[in-house]
Amino acid sequence: MRKDLVASAVLLLVASLYYWATTDIPTTTLSDDIGPRGLPNVLSILLALLAIGLGARALLAAPVAAPEIEDDKEKEASTLRAFGLLLVGALYVPAAYALGYVPAIFLLVVAIAAYEGARVSWRLFAVAAGGAAIFWLLFVQALGIPQPDGVLLPSMFSEFRL
Amino acid sequence: MDMNRRSFGGLALGAVLSGPAISASALAAAPAPVAYPHRVVTLVTHSSPGGGSDVFLRELIRHLRKYINATFIIENVTGGSGARSITRVAAGKPDGSILYATTPTYIYASLMSRTPHTFRDLEPVVNLFTDSEIVYTRADGPFRTMKDVIYKAKTARGRWGAANPASLERQAAEELKRQAKVNAAIVSHEGGGDLMINVLNGTLDIGVGEIAETRAQLQGNKIRVLATFNPARLPSFPDVPTIKDLGYPVVMEKFRGLAGPKGMPANIIAIWEQAAQRVLADPDYKRAYENEALIPNYMAHDRYAPFIAKFADNTTQFLKQNGVIR
Amino acid sequence: MNEFLHGLQMLVSTPLVFVAIGGLVWGILGGAMPGLSASITMALLLPFTYTLEPSMAIVMLATCYIGAEYGGSIPAILVRTPGTNSAAATVLDGYEMKRQGRAGEALGISLWSGVIGSLFGLLMLMTLTEPLSRIALLFRPTTYCALGILGLSVIASLSGKSLLKGCIAAVLGMMVATIGTDPVDGVSRFTFGTADLLDGVAPIFAMVGLFAVSELMTRSGTSGTEIGRQEIRLRLPNFAMMKKLWPAQAIGCVFGTLEGLTPGGGGAIASFLAYNEAKRWSKNPERFGKGAEEGVAAPETANNTVASTALIPLLSFGIPGSNSAAVLLGGLLIHGLLPGPRLFEENTDVIGGLYVGSLVATIAQLAVGFLILPVCLWLVNRPRPYLAAFIFALVVSGIFTLNMALFDVGLVLAAGLVGYLLRSFGFPFLPAVLGLVLGELVESNYRRSLQLSGGDIGIFLEDPIAIGFLVAASLIVVGALVREWRDATSKRKVST
Numbered sequence: 001m002r003k004d005l006v007a008s009a010v011l012l013l014v015a016s017l018y019y020w021a022t023t024d025i026p027t028t029t030l031s032d033d034i035g036p037r038g039l040p041n042v043l044s045i046l047l048a049l050l051a052i053g054l055g056a057r058a059l060l061a062a063p064v065a066a067p068e069i070e071d072d073k074e075k076e077a078s079t080l081r082a083f084g085l086l087l088v089g090a091l092y093v094p095a096a097y098a099l100g101y102v103p104a105i106f107l108l109v110v111a112i113a114a115y116e117g118a119r120v121s122w123r124l125f126a127v128a129a130g131g132a133a134i135f136w137l138l139f140v141q142a143l144g145i146p147q148p149d150g151v152l153l154p155s156m157f158s159e160f161r162l
Numbered sequence: 163m164d165m166n167r168r169s170f171g172g173l174a175l176g177a178v179l180s181g182p183a184i185s186a187s188a189l190a191a192a193p194a195p196v197a198y199p200h201r202v203v204t205l206v207t208h209s210s211p212g213g214g215s216d217v218f219l220r221e222l223i224r225h226l227r228k229y230i231n232a233t234f235i236i237e238n239v240t241g242g243s244g245a246r247s248i249t250r251v252a253a254g255k256p257d258g259s260i261l262y263a264t265t266p267t268y269i270y271a272s273l274m275s276r277t278p279h280t281f282r283d284l285e286p287v288v289n290l291f292t293d294s295e296i297v298y299t300r301a302d303g304p305f306r307t308m309k310d311v312i313y314k315a316k317t318a319r320g321r322w323g324a325a326n327p328a329s330l331e332r333q334a335a336e337e338l339k340r341q342a343k344v345n346a347a348i349v350s351h352e353g354g355g356d357l358m359i360n361v362l363n364g365t366l367d368i369g370v371g372e373i374a375e376t377r378a379q380l381q382g383n384k385i386r387v388l389a390t391f392n393p394a395r396l397p398s399f400p401d402v403p404t405i406k407d408l409g410y411p412v413v414m415e416k417f418r419g420l421a422g423p424k425g426m427p428a429n430i431i432a433i434w435e436q437a438a439q440r441v442l443a444d445p446d447y448k449r450a451y452e453n454e455a456l457i458p459n460y461m462a463h464d465r466y467a468p469f470i471a472k473f474a475d476n477t478t479q480f481l482k483q484n485g486v487i488r
Numbered sequence: 489m490n491e492f493l494h495g496l497q498m499l500v501s502t503p504l505v506f507v508a509i510g511g512l513v514w515g516i517l518g519g520a521m522p523g524l525s526a527s528i529t530m531a532l533l534l535p536f537t538y539t540l541e542p543s544m545a546i547v548m549l550a551t552c553y554i555g556a557e558y559g560g561s562i563p564a565i566l567v568r569t570p571g572t573n574s575a576a577a578t579v580l581d582g583y584e585m586k587r588q589g590r591a592g593e594a595l596g597i598s599l600w601s602g603v604i605g606s607l608f609g610l611l612m613l614m615t616l617t618e619p620l621s622r623i624a625l626l627f628r629p630t631t632y633c634a635l636g637i638l639g640l641s642v643i644a645s646l647s648g649k650s651l652l653k654g655c656i657a658a659v660l661g662m663m664v665a666t667i668g669t670d671p672v673d674g675v676s677r678f679t680f681g682t683a684d685l686l687d688g689v690a691p692i693f694a695m696v697g698l699f700a701v702s703e704l705m706t707r708s709g710t711s712g713t714e715i716g717r718q719e720i721r722l723r724l725p726n727f728a729m730m731k732k733l734w735p736a737q738a739i740g741c742v743f744g745t746l747e748g749l750t751p752g753g754g755g756a757i758a759s760f761l762a763y764n765e766a767k768r769w770s771k772n773p774e775r776f777g778k779g780a781e782e783g784v785a786a787p788e789t790a791n792n793t794v795a796s797t798a799l800i801p802l803l804s805f806g807i808p809g810s811n812s813a814a815v816l817l818g819g820l821l822i823h824g825l826l827p828g829p830r831l832f833e834e835n836t837d838v839i840g841g842l843y844v845g846s847l848v849a850t851i852a853q854l855a856v857g858f859l860i861l862p863v864c865l866w867l868v869n870r871p872r873p874y875l876a877a878f879i880f881a882l883v884v885s886g887i888f889t890l891n892m893a894l895f896d897v898g899l900v901l902a903a904g905l906v907g908y909l910l911r912s913f914g915f916p917f918l919p920a921v922l923g924l925v926l927g928e929l930v931e932s933n934y935r936r937s938l939q940l941s942g943g944d945i946g947i948f949l950e951d952p953i954a955i956g957f958l959v960a961a962s963l964i965v966v967g968a969l970v971r972e973w974r975d976a977t978s979k980r981k982v983s984t
Contacts, residue, residue: 003912003913003914004913004914006913007913007914007915011656014660018663021678022677024678025670025675025676025677025678026485026486026487026488026675026676027485028484028485028486028673028675029483029484029485030332030336030348030484030485030486030673030674031673032347032672032673032935032938032939033938033939033943034934034935034938035673036670036672036673036675036677038931038935039662039666039927039931040663040666040677040678043659043662043663043666044663046659047656047659047660047663050652050655050656050659051656053652054652054653054656057652078706078708078709079912081708081709082705082706082708082908083705084708085704085705085708085876086701086705086901086904086905086908089701089704089880089884089901090898090901092880092884092897093894093897093898093901096884096894096897097894101885105881105884105885108877108880108881108884109874109877109878109880109881110877111877112873112876112877112880113873113874113876113877114873115708115873116708116709116872116873116876116877117709117872117873118871118873118874118877127874128877131877131878131881135881135882135885139885139888139889143518143532143889144532144535145532145885145888145889145892146892147885147888148888148894210531210815210818211531211534211535211815211818212531212534212814212815212817212818212819212821212822213818216818217818217821217822220538220822238531239892240891241684241687241890241891241892241893242683242684242686242687242891243669243683243686243687245683245686246683246891246892246893271683271686274669274674274676274686275676275679275681275682275683275686276681276682276683277683278683319942321940326674327669327670327671327672327673327674328669328673328674328675329674332674347939347940347942348939349629349672349936349939349940350671350672350673350674351936352671352932355805355806355807355808355814356807358805358807359624359625359627359805359807360628360629362625362805363625363626363627363628365628365629365940366940377806377826378805378806378826378827378828379805379806379828381826381828381830382828382829382830486673486674486675
């Protein structure tokens with residue numbers, strides 16, 4: 001159960017960081033007896049205790065951990081892949097900020113579909129363009145949500161209404 | 163950061179009022195609307211659709227178009243406890259094409275956090291109303307006057323409620339407690355409905371809130387109004403004393419008006435000053451706002467700006483004194 | 489009943505049917521978008537109702553609410569993403585059924601359960617509004633605190649393999665719930681000075697991140713083995729299945745009614761509690777989490793019941809029982825209607841229209857489901873790369889609608905990262921969601937209770953309902969501990 005030991009350590013770190021952040025909460029004369037720091041303090045202690053419990057259990061149960069044989073290499077690769085997907089997706093935020101909603105959705109669909117193994121062909125671009133158009137119709141036109149405008153491009157899509 | 167440049171267009175669709183349905187007599191009585199340099203004027207509020215300021219703006223524009231020749235669109239910019247709507251307006255052009263519906267929320271939102279823009283980045287234009295802020299109790303409860311409430315809090319321990327934390331109501335209750343030198347727990351709730359339940363079931367002695375949030379219970383005679391924090395008695399409750407009448411110098415003015423981005427030209431402000439006075443005198447609007455227990459309190463720009471500044475100073479002082487902000 | 493008869497006349501004299509179905513369809517679509525909660529969906533519809541007659545406007549909003557509560561289950565089942573807060577419990581068995589190639593069956597069960605829940609809630613609304621509205625007044629801060637604790641006790645049955653890890657996830661969820669403006673004192677907590685966090689982290693952000701984004705991450709690069717053998721046909725439960733489902737649905741109706749009456753949690757607490765109880769009373773509790781039909785039926789009945797019963801305190805006191813009911817209140821006020829006893833006397837067309845319109849929508853729900861669900865099933869059977877891309881696009885677009893801020897999109901992606909880490913370390917999500925939804929309810933009401941009593945915890949003993957909730961909560965916790973202990977000892981026996 002090496003994973004549980006790692007988790008236990010990370011959670012202890014989270015608990016102490018959270019506790020440290022509670023010291024930033026202002027105390028007021030309007031406060032009730034428990035105050036705004038009350039629950040956060042309890043939670044950080046609780047998390048620390050549970051994390052210690054998790055670690056202790058992992059140490060004690062260590063010999064039984066036989067069936068957890070996993071191909072470490074493959075696992076690693078898939079973790080990398082997963083983080084890669086998140087990174088590609090996260091690029092949507094700057095793209096939407098700079099270019100605006102419709103181009104950003106187009107790029108997002110192309111990028112993720114390609115990352116997920118779609119063949120890069122005219123078909124992919126056509127589907128992405130069609131998808132961006134449908135999303136624009138749905139969110140901007142039908143639901144009336146002003147999706148982000150790009151700061152670089154003139155706001156040609158969300159300004160325009162049918 | 164200006165991602166919300168485009169207005170809440172779809173939402174606004176239903177709110178675009180281009181001018182049907184004005185009765186002939188009203189047209190005859192009212193003078194022609196004043197020309198305005200913009201065809202479309204965006205009115206921003208931090209309220210979600212159906213919330214306090216949203217309802218206020220919707221009723222207002224229904225009558226305002228008789229006096230200003232423009233189409234008014236309401237844009238609900240929610241989030242950040244109101245901070246986001248302030249940014250939206252502060253980043254707009256100061257030419258009268260965008261205005262903001264002010265309430266004490268915009269002062270609180272600016273003071274409670276480091277926001278990209280604050281109330282100081284907005285120019286108060288005109289004030290229209292003061293909300294009726296009342297102290298109420300359940301009709302079949304033991305409290306018949308404010309004296310009973312104070313007496314209980316003096317001899318035993320009072321249980322008072324305010325609708326929201328860090329709000330004008332909370333501040334008023336705290337100051338009353340201080341001035342009356344009583345022992346009372348002041349409990350904040352999550353909105354007027356939550357507070358009302360705890361007043362009705364007797365958990366609380368009194369609640370402090372806006373009259374608009376209590377209308378259903380007032381109509382059903384479920385609650386009794388004991389006092390008002392307003393500077394003067396309420397026209398709809400002439401027998402209800404003000405807190406000041408009772409000898410405690412606590413006055414609360416929950417203002418409702420309009421503000422724009424900093425640097426609005428004087429001629430635009432003048433149009434709004436004139437229109438505000440005329441719309442407040444409009445008989446149809448009068449009926450509507452009196453029904454909502456809104457008290458007309460017109461303030462021109464040169465009076466409104468110092469009023470807001472003073473209000474903000476008082477609030478800052480209160481929040482700092484109590485350690486809510488540093 | 490007078491109102492109901494009046495409403496029936498409106499069927500022919502007004503466009504009631506069209507308005508009801510329009511609201512319903514809008515609601516289903518909005519509810520099915522991850523990120524658009526029921527209340528947002530209604531708020532988006534609100535401006536379109538300004539031009540309608542007051543009675544029609546209210547019908548449209550109420551049927552939209554019904555649709556949204558149902559719609560939330562569609563992505564919960566198909567892409568492991570609850571469309572609304574209250575569909576979170578549906579994910580457990582709904583998505584598991586989909587993985588087993590039984591998506592059509594799961595969608596049929598959630599549709600059928602939604603109809604049952606709506607009908608039951610409507611029946612309560614039409615016949616028992618007066619007596620039930622008094623229950624709402626019995627809830628004090630102590631009662632709410634106890635209700636929240638009862639909700640948290642459900643963690644035990646949502647934890648999966650390890651109760652310890654479930655508790656850790658719940659604590660993490662409660663930690664996230666403390667971000668934002670303190671509910672009692674109004675100071676800022678963990679906002680690091682930014683206004684974007686002042687309102688806290690909306691549970692829907694965490695859910696979309698934890699479920700949808702982390703699912704996309706985990707399945708990245710896999711060719712999607714489960715695709716290909718999905719049935720594309722929607723299957724409503726047959727008679728035998730209906731018989732099997734009814735106890736779970738009855739449990740859902742009870743919790744949905746209770747939750748609707750009490751302002752606070754929305755449908756989320758009701759669906760979690762209903763899931764938990766359905767599991768406890770089931771003959772085969774071990775099937776829960778592995779594609780049990782009752783695991784879909786119970787929460788979906790509960791959240792649709794809430795959509796009608798939340799109108800009881802709203803119409804009788806003007807006090808909304810959920811965020812969505814609050815939007816409906818806004819709709820009433822904009823049309824100059826004041827909720828309260830006089831609404832029933834003076835506006836029979838509003839009340840009657842509401843009853844009949846909701847009934848029409850409930851029945852139409854079946855037909856609309858038959859039309860749109862095959863489309864949804866077809867959509868999720870597209871090639872995996874495209875599907876993943878469009879789910880991602882839907883998530884970033886839907887999230888933006890809540891506050892119109894790219895900050896929120898970043899928040900959801902961060903939640904996705906956390907979800908991925910939790911998953912790879914073997915922590916369950918649902919306790920975290922529960923902690924996030926209930927953290928503030930428990931904390932703020934506990935503090936309010938002690939403020940009222942001047943620090944005396946004995947105030948809880950003065951509240952019989954709170955005592956009942958707390959006893960029920962301790963029974964659930966003790967039961968879970970006994971089960972955990974028994975499992976542990978039996979495992980040890982096997983290993984020795």
